[in-house]
Amino acid sequence: xxxxxxxxxxxxxxxxxxxxxxxxxxxxxxxxxxxxxxxxxxxxxxxxxxxxxxxxxxxxxxxxxxxxxxxxxxxxxxxxxxxxxxxxxxxxxxxxxxxxxxxxxxxxxxxxxxxxxxxxxxxxxxxxxxxxxxxxxxxxxxxxxxxxxxxxxxxxxxxxxxxxxxxxxxxxxxxxxxxxxxxxxxxxxxxxxxxxxxxxxxxxxxxxxxxxxxxxxxxxxxxxxxxxxxxxxxxxxxxxxxxxxxxxxxxxxxxxxxxxxxxxxxxxxxxxxxxxxxxxxxxxxxxxxxxxxxxxxxxxxxxxxxxxxxxxxxxxxxxxxxxxxxxxxxxxxxxxxxxxxxxxxxxxxxxxxxxxxxxxxxxxxxxxxxxxxxxxxxxxxxxxxxxxxxxxxxxxxxxxxxxxxxxxxxxxxxxxxxxxxxxxxxxxxxxxxxxxxxxxxxxxxxxxxxxxxxxxxxxxxxxxxxxxxxxxxxxxxxxxxxxxxxxxxxxxxxxxxxxxxxxxxxxxxxxxxxxxxxxxxxxxxxxxxxxxxxxxxxxxxxxxxxxxxxxxxxxxxxxxxxxxxxxxxxxxxxxxxxxxxxxxxxxxxxxxxxxxxxxxxxxxxxxxxxxxxxxxxxxxxxxxxxxxxxxxxxxxxxxxxxxxxxxxxxxxxxxxxxxxx
Numbered sequence: 001x002x003x004x005x006x007x008x009x010x011x012x013x014x015x016x017x018x019x020x021x022x023x024x025x026x027x028x029x030x031x032x033x034x035x036x037x038x039x040x041x042x043x044x045x046x047x048x049x050x051x052x053x054x055x056x057x058x059x060x061x062x063x064x065x066x067x068x069x070x071x072x073x074x075x076x077x078x079x080x081x082x083x084x085x086x087x088x089x090x091x092x093x094x095x096x097x098x099x100x101x102x103x104x105x106x107x108x109x110x111x112x113x114x115x116x117x118x119x120x121x122x123x124x125x126x127x128x129x130x131x132x133x134x135x136x137x138x139x140x141x142x143x144x145x146x147x148x149x150x151x152x153x154x155x156x157x158x159x160x161x162x163x164x165x166x167x168x169x170x171x172x173x174x175x176x177x178x179x180x181x182x183x184x185x186x187x188x189x190x191x192x193x194x195x196x197x198x199x200x201x202x203x204x205x206x207x208x209x210x211x212x213x214x215x216x217x218x219x220x221x222x223x224x225x226x227x228x229x230x231x232x233x234x235x236x237x238x239x240x241x242x243x244x245x246x247x248x249x250x251x252x253x254x255x256x257x258x259x260x261x262x263x264x265x266x267x268x269x270x271x272x273x274x275x276x277x278x279x280x281x282x283x284x285x286x287x288x289x290x291x292x293x294x295x296x297x298x299x300x301x302x303x304x305x306x307x308x309x310x311x312x313x314x315x316x317x318x319x320x321x322x323x324x325x326x327x328x329x330x331x332x333x334x335x336x337x338x339x340x341x342x343x344x345x346x347x348x349x350x351x352x353x354x355x356x357x358x359x360x361x362x363x364x365x366x367x368x369x370x371x372x373x374x375x376x377x378x379x380x381x382x383x384x385x386x387x388x389x390x391x392x393x394x395x396x397x398x399x400x401x402x403x404x405x406x407x408x409x410x411x412x413x414x415x416x417x418x419x420x421x422x423x424x425x426x427x428x429x430x431x432x433x434x435x436x437x438x439x440x441x442x443x444x445x446x447x448x449x450x451x452x453x454x455x456x457x458x459x460x461x462x463x464x465x466x467x468x469x470x471x472x473x474x475x476x477x478x479x480x481x482x483x484x485x486x487x488x489x490x491x492x493x494x495x496x497x498x499x500x501x502x503x504x505x506x507x508x509x510x511x512x513x514x515x516x517x518x519x520x521x522x523x524x525x526x527x528x529x530x531x532x533x534x535x536x537x538x539x540x541x542x543x544x545x546x547x548x549x550x551x552x553x554x555x556x557x558x559x560x561x562x563x564x565x566x567x568x569x570x571x572x573x574x575x576x577x578x579x580x581x582x583x584x585x586x587x588x589x590x591x592x593x594x595x596x597x598x599x600x601x602x603x604x605x606x607x608x609x610x611x612x613x614x615x616x617x618x619x620x621x622x623x624x625x626x627x628x629x630x631x632x633x634x635x636x637x638x639x640x641x642x643x644x645x646x647x648x649x650x651x652x653x654x655x656x657x658x659x660x661x
Contacts, residue, residue, distance in 0.1 A: 066358045067299075067365070067415060068125045068134035070108070071095055072156045076357025078368060078380070079108060079136060079413040081123055085406070087113030091136065091413075093158040094398065100360035100382040101397035102368070109136075109152060109160040116140070118411065120176065125413040126183035126192030129153060129216035136160055136413055137183065137194065141176030149194065151216045166217030167210050174198075180235055183415040184242035184251030186224075187211060187275040192415070194218055195242075195253065195277075199235045204228055207253075209275040224276035225269060233257070234661040236422040237291065242415055243298035243307025245327040246270060253277055254298065254309055254333070258291025260424045262640070266309065266325060266333040283333030284325055289313070290640075292421050295349070299356035299365025301339065302389030310339060310367070312354055318344030322367065322383075322391055340367075340383060340391035347371075353412045360384050367391060372407025423637045425660035426644040429465040429542055429611040430458035433619035433647035434483065443621035445517030446489040450481035452533040453522050462653030465540035465611070467645055470527055471497045473509060476552040476564025478502035479527035479571065480509065485548050490524065491515055498548060502526075528571045531581065540580045542610060542645070545594060547587035554593065569601050582606050611643035612636065619647050626651025634659075 070077040070093055078094035093108035122139040129135065133154035140148050149167040152160040180197040187193065191212035198206050207225035210218040227233055238255040245252045250271035257265050265285035269277035293314045298307050301324065309325040322340040325333040353370045360366065364385040371379045379399040383391040432448030435441065449458050449466045458466050469483040478501075486496050490512040503510045514522050525533070527543075534541045545553075545568060553568070555561045572581050583598070583606050585591050598607055616632035617624055626648040633652060636644050637660055646652045 070134045070154050071158045075361040081411040083118040083409040089116050096359040100384045102380040122181045124183040128212045130191040145171030147174045153216045180419050182242045186271045188250040236419050236661050239296040239418045241296045241298035247306040256296045263287045264289040281331045297356045301385040303364040314349040376402030378405040423660045426641045427464035429645040430463035430649035431467040431647045436618035446514050448483040451522045461649040467542040469544050472549045472552045473502045475560045479567035481530045535579045542582045545585040550590045611645040612641045613645050
């Protein structure tokens with residue numbers, strides 16, 4: 001059930017509710033329920049514990065047998081939690097045939113509206129009581145802060161019993177959003193257990209294991225692996241899979257990690273006899289992958305008794321491939337191979353829900369997907385594995401009529417899950433806004449961070465760096481930080497900065513103070529003073545050499561010209577070994593001179609690493625809402641921009657919270 005619930009009652013809504021197809025594209029008034037369908041409708045708080053039979057024959061130990069086999073025929077099946085429009089929920093079961101095709105989905109379990117919120121569930125599948133039949137499980141996060149682990153035991157006919165409550169955390173002990181959950185037989189006893197990657201707010205992530213009991217419930221959690229914050233892992237940059245990768249009869253944990261520099265790496269934690277995990281071993285890595293375009297899956301695709309990894313990769317040119325990796329004798333994932341390639345236009349990865357299983361019962365795992373078409377159809381597609389572990393051409397089977405299934409309301413049950421991938425947050429460079437409308441200078445509140453107060457303010461808003469403006473006094477004798485062409489906004493008589501001396505004469509610039517805006521009373525600083533203030537705050541700086549300095553920097557008088565360039569370059573040269581300083585100009589002619597001078601001075605790194613600008617609206621006084629930039633900032637995150645400049649520093653840093661890591 002989704003929040004808010006959608007009230008039922010209107011005839012049209014009832015028809016939409018019960019229009020789920022149970023045949024190949026057929027629409028019926030009510031979903032057909034296969035024999036043995038659970039009749040009881042229970043919610044998380046009311047579901048009673050149910051008695052179950054003890055382990056039977058055909059128990060799947062790690063790396064053997066068929067995963068999520070719900071009718072005990074030796075073939076994997078599919079189960080989907082369907083969140084209906086009227087708020088009620090059902091498990092729909094797709095039973096696999098001997099060729100790996102899927103029959104029309106039956107109703108494996110059902111509950112009325114109001115019992116479950118689908119966003120409060122973290123779903124899993126596995127054989128939790130060891131009877132050889134696939135079961136379902138879910139962590140449920142309650143409104144009062146409790147978290148409970150539920151199990152729906154498979155009955156062997158594609159249906160499931162009522163929810164069994166076992167492990168529970170009291171309010172305030174576990175935070176639902178911090179949990180990423182996995183299922184696997186981590187201690188090798190023939191029953192699938194549950195592991196939770198828990199992301200603490202301080203970055204000190206930890207794995208907890210809850211061992212399965214003979215009744216399908218779970219025992220207390222035990223700490224099974226811990227990683228300190230200094231290692232710098234973000235769970236939202238990890239895509240997980242579980243499987244018996246080393247063939248020892250215990251399931252292990254693997255992850256694809258996407259690093260800030262654009263590289264990806266496969267990591268593997270071997271399962272221990274107590275259900276815990278060994279230290280991770282790093283394997284295959286690449287700088288040519290885009291993390292968000294890969295999804296990770298685990299299965300024994302070649303039937304050798306050991307699970308491998310398969311990454312479905314959605315290439316930028318539109319073609320898709322499944323890339324396989326095996327665990328080597330050195331305990332690292334490698335042996336990269338292509339298991340499947342499909343030409344551009346074949347699939348839209350965002351319309352696929354991919355699961356691993358042995359769908360034709362030949363002892364080799366396959367891939368299957370529920371595919372949601374743009375016209376509203378939903379279809380099951382199977383890619384069966386051959387003896388070499390490669391995947392065959394797609395086999396299409398069950399298909400709904402357009403509108404009978406809503407793809408976004410289908411949540412497939414898998415043995416491993418990953419959090420929603422988040423991009424890395426770009427480093428923010430603050431820029432004091434300057435009014436862009438006609439005669440905007442008259443409204444200017446002098447917001448540029450050309451002084452220590454401005455630098456400190458930007459840092460308090462979350463900026464890692466600042467963009468500010470450099471100008472030259474008369475004859476280039478002093479480089480100063482000031483954004484206006486004139487002394488407008490400063491005490492004293494008005495004059496162009498380039499006509500004033502710094503400290504001598506009747507009208508010096510030194511000592512003048514700002515007369516308006518948030519930094520009133522602050523004075524003008526030299527380039528060297530400003531750089532030292534930024535260094536003391538640990539801030540990166542981007543210096544714009546203003547176009548009006550061109551007359552001085554390109555003066556026909558060699559003495560003036562060289563004095564001016566020394567004022568620009570010497571402060572950088574003195575500090576760049578211990579401080580990151582970048583420089584640029586918007587003037588095309590001056591840019592050529594700047595690049596030549598920078599290169600000759602051995603300061604070329606000052607021309608690299610510049611932030612990107614994505615602000616979409618012009619600055620005015622008072623400042624317009626930052627919301628006008630949201631769409632543009634999202635494009636920056638989607639483009640994996642590493643540094644982002646803005647005139648809305650607090651607006652950007654607040655907006656990024658929860659959207660990136």
